[in-house]
Amino acid sequence: MAIVADDLYVNYYLAQKNYAKTFEYGDKLFAQDPDNLANAVNLVHAASEAGDAEKLLAYGEITSGILKRFNASAPPAGTSEEQWSRKSQRAAIRRGQYSIHRAGGVRGMYRRKTD
Secondary structure, X not given: OHHHHHHHHHHHHHHOOOHHHHHHHHHHHHHHOOOOHHHHHHHHHHHHHHOOHHHHHHHHHHXXXXXXXXXXXXXXXXXXXXXXHHHHHHHHHHHXXXXXXXXXXXXXXXXXXXX
């Protein structure tokens, strides 16, 4: 139940642009669920909007680790290799929708790809 509550707080404070609280609850959520990709993306987004390059790089590294562990993981019990392959491909396509851009400075580092 704490995971759900912390996730709600992260999303609430991110929408309110209260980045200090977003980071606080995001870090609490990582303590309970270190492979939470949605939390990682939210914290990268918050760090970008807050203009905090140090946090942006730190949460970017966490996100990268989550994706590497996902890609290296074996199929869950009851899932065929083919199903797992399709799921991994769909996840890779979704990950490709976002990128980090350094040209626009810290505030322009995180944006949705348009190409």
